[in-house]
Amino acid sequence: MIADTYERLNHVKIRIHEQGFTTPKGIGSEIPHYVFDYPAEDELKVRTYLKVLVEQSPMKIQTINLFEFFLNLFEGDIEDLLEISDEEGLTGLVESTETVLVNEQTLVESFIKAAGDAELILITGVGNAFPLMRSSKLLKILSTYAYRRTIILFYPGQFTGLNLCLFHKLNNEDQYQLSRI
Numbered sequence: 001m002i003a004d005t006y007e008r009l010n011h012v013k014i015r016i017h018e019q020g021f022t023t024p025k026g027i028g029s030e031i032p033h034y035v036f037d038y039p040a041e042d043e044l045k046v047r048t049y050l051k052v053l054v055e056q057s058p059m060k061i062q063t064i065n066l067f068e069f070f071l072n073l074f075e076g077d078i079e080d081l082l083e084i085s086d087e088e089g090l091t092g093l094v095e096s097t098e099t100v101l102v103n104e105q106t107l108v109e110s111f112i113k114a115a116g117d118a119e120l121i122l123i124t125g126v127g128n129a130f131p132l133m134r135s136s137k138l139l140k141i142l143s144t145y146a147y148r149r150t151i152i153l154f155y156p157g158q159f160t161g162l163n164l165c166l167f168h169k170l171n172n173e174d175q176y177q178l179s180r181i
Contacts, residue, residue, distance in 0.1 A: 005038045005039065005042040005045055005046065006045060006049070008036070008038070009036075009045075009046065009049045009050075009053075011181075012036060012152070012181055013053055015181060016057075016059065016061075016120060016152075017057070017058075017059070021120075021150065022059075022119045022120055022149070022150045032150060032179055033139055033143070033150075033151045033152075033153065033178050033179070034150075034151070034152045034153065034178060034179050034180070034181035035152070035153045035155050035159045035164070035178040035179070035180055035181065036152055036153070036154050036155065036180075036181050037155045037156075037157060037158050037159040037164075037180065038154070038155070038156060039156070040127060040156040040157065042156075043127065043156055046124075046154055046156075047124065050063060050122060050124065050154070051063075054122070059119050059120055060116075060117060060118045060119045060120070061118055061119070061120045061121075061122060062114070062115050062116055062118035062120075062121050062122070063121075063122045063123075063124055064111070064114050064115065064121060064122070064123050064124070065124050065125035065128070066123055066124065066125040066126050066128070066129040066133055066135060066138070067125040067128035067129040067132075067133075068125060069110070069111070069114060069125075069129075069133070070097075070129050070132050070133045072110065072114070073100055073101075073106070073107075073110055074097065074100065081093060081096070081097070084096050090131070093132070094131055094132060097132060101133060101137075104141045104144070104145070107138060107141055108141060108142060108145045108147065111138070111142060111147070112147070115149060118149065119149070119150070120149070120150050120151075120152070121149055121150070121151045121152070122151075122152050122154060123135060123138075123151060123152070123153045123154065124154045126153065126154065126155055126156060126166070127156040127157075127166065130166055135153055135155065135164075136164055139151065139153065139178070152181060153178065159178065159180055164178075
């Protein structure tokens, strides 16, 4: 029997509070990145649960909403982006933001600033950010720059163990080394 989203969230709550969960392990002392995949229709359930979890946890947990993160990258240019979206549509908007999103240094610095001194980072808002920003791309960049904090990606779709399939329909996320939690 497959556990429902709420049961799995309860398991995550227990797991993240286990001693050593955010401590480097293994030969290379790598910090793992996890994915919590769930049916997209459970989005509100996940958001509500995570809000309470962060408020009640004794850990320093930072939630980074990927769509809000994207908007913060373009904070001074939102009006221009809206105009591009109106004139050129979603394709034009994606193309016009690409120059900032390929700048790995900018992404890493912005992510580190958003994460602050958190022990654990929860990435949410993946569905809202699509197709403007890809969660797997961000995680790959953070890994390349040896960002050493534990991250859990909350993913509205399916993780097969190798691939991410957004909304159980879009199988175009990059492959990335994740563990299902």
